[in-house]
Structure formats: structure tokens, C-alpha cells
Amino acid sequence: MSFQEKTDQELVHLYIQGNEASLSELINRHQSRIYTSIYLLVKDEYLAEDIFQDTFIKVIRTLKAGKYNEEGKFLPWVLRIGHNLVIDHFRKEKRNPTITNSDGFDIFDVLGIHDESMEEKMVKQQTHDDLKKLIHYLPSEQKEVLIMRHYGELSFKDIAELTNVSINTALGRMRYALNNLRKMMTNKEQLLKA
Template sequence: MNTYTDSQLIDSYQNGCEKSLGFLINRHQKDLYTYIFYKLMDDDLANDIFQDTFMKIIVKLKEGGYNDQGKFILWAKRIAHNLIIDHYRLISKHKKVSETTYDNEEYSIFDMLQVQDENIEEKIISEQINSDLLSLLVHLPENQQEVIKLRFFDGLSFKEIADQTDSSINTTLGRVRYALINLRKIMEEKNIILTR
């Protein structure tokens, strides 16, 4: 598979071969991580944005949201760039509404979920999605349930999760990745679609 082009790996992944995603990530992770790190100059934050970028890539690939132009890495960097902008917007928003400064505190881009203004209908849909997700989590191993809850429901950074679960950041990243893969399989088996 190392000889496959990015487009071939993406096709293979979209046709159900999870290994293809691993090859795609391995091929571009150094370039993408370096791009993110030099925009943030913060190792922990860069790790979080890097991981969030690949989560978003996975979702977009599954939805068929990638137009094949043979420019996967440019597309990935654009996603990362948007997440970095979201991160800075979030800090800026917190600074405007708070008397204290948050310079030394970490933010997860998933904090955006909590600051968006939702109307009643959107709130009900969000609550339904959260409820559906929680009911799916019981099918995961306990350590995967824990990291998903801490990451997506409590909004902790990967470093905070690693500290709280007494694990390395790599172990935490791995658990989140496998939990998402397992959740996707469960959703496919049960024919569940989470949409807004």
C-alpha cells in the first residue's frame, strides 16, 4: 500500500479498508504536524489540533466531502488552518467576556460546541445527538468510553486526559482513535446516522 497514491488510499478507505487511513496518516503526519506546530509554537496544543484535524478528515472522507484533485495534503492543511483560526477566535471570545486572562490555559476546539448560540430546535437536536452518542458508548471498552466522554463531553485537552487517566498522550490519542473507529462500526451495524 505504500506505493498507492493518496487518491488510491482514500478510495480504498472509503470502500472500507481502515488500514488505508493508517498509511495516509503516516505518509503526511510529519508535514502536517510541522505546519500546525509552526503556526502555534506550542507542542501540546499542536498535538490537539493535529488530532482534531485528522478526526475532521475522517468525518469528511466518510461523508464523501473530499474532491479528488490529488492535493490531499493541501486540503488537510486547509482544515488544520481553519481549526487554528477557530482556536484563536475562541480565546479572543473568552477574553472579551472575562476579566481574567487565559494565556496559560489550554482550549480544545470542541469548546466551540459550548459557545455557539443555539435556538430551541438546535438545542433539542444537539441533546438528541448527545443522547444517541451516550447510548452507543456503552458498547465500547471502558477505557475508550472514558476518553470519549472526557474529550467530547467535558471538553478536556488530550494532555489533560492523559494526566487524568495516568496515561501517555500517545496512549490517549490511540484510545480516542480506536473509540471513533469502533463507534463508526457500531453506527453502521445499527444503521444510526447522527445529523444536525
């Protein structure tokens, strides 16, 4: 039986037993989905490559240490590691992610057909800047879902899978995040001065 015919679990067991080639098959099998999920969150090719490599370094260390939980499936487990490394990166950097879509435009930009006046552009930019700052005041679960949904453009199904919660919980967190942001926008002067 060739590696391509083996399940992820079988390949993991072979790797733990010392067969290095089985890990190569696992990486080849899932690299596109794992890299894409990381890239959608960070929107930077080089950073995504670094985090992808860090993800597999952590996978290798966990497998070699015998700490892999067989009850979980391999791909969701690796996706969760990658997701956690992305969150760790943003925490370490302590910077606001630039929330853009695939064309490089800020996701909070409203598509306008008419040319905006300089004053309208400045007001819109200030509102976007304020909103990005206010996102950091959200509880971590709400902030995580909001960033994954709007920044990472992930479906609620994917968000639920990555965060190990039900779809209804992910939807609820998003609803609470938006409600909290609305309230904060009303009181933004006090919050942003703090």
C-alpha cells in the first residue's frame, strides 16, 4: 500500500514509528488548505510562510513527544495549531491588523461611486481608525470571531471548527461583538481617551 492510499492516522503512526517520508505525505496532502487558512488570517505571503513552517515544527515536536491526541483528526488539529500561532503573532506584535480583502482594500471601506470630498475621506478614515482601536476592547472570544470573519473572510462553519465551538456559539459571539462595538462607538470619546 502506497502512502497516498493510507489515512492520516496511519501516516501519523508511521511517522511516530520513525518513517520520515510519511510526514512528507501528510504535509503534501494538506499544505494548501493549511497555508490558505493561515494566509487568510494574516494577508501577508511571507508571514504566512513563516507561520506555516512554525506550525509544522510544532506538529513535529508534538508528535515526537508522544503528545498527539488520536481522538482528534489530523487536519483540524494542525489548522488549530496554525490558528493559535497567528493569534500569538498578533498578540506579540500588539498591532492592529490591517483589515483588507484580497484586492488590498480596507474591508471597512464602503464602496462609493461618487468621489468623496477630502472632509468625507478624513471622517471615514477617522471612523475606521476608531473602530480598529475599539475592536481591542472586545472580549477575546468576540474579537477572535470578528477578526476571523471580517479579516480572514472565514465562514462561521470554519470559525466554529477552528475555535472548537458550535456554529451557534460562533454566531452568538459575532452578534455580541457587533452589539458591543455599536455601544462603544456611541461612547468612543471616553474609551479612546483612556
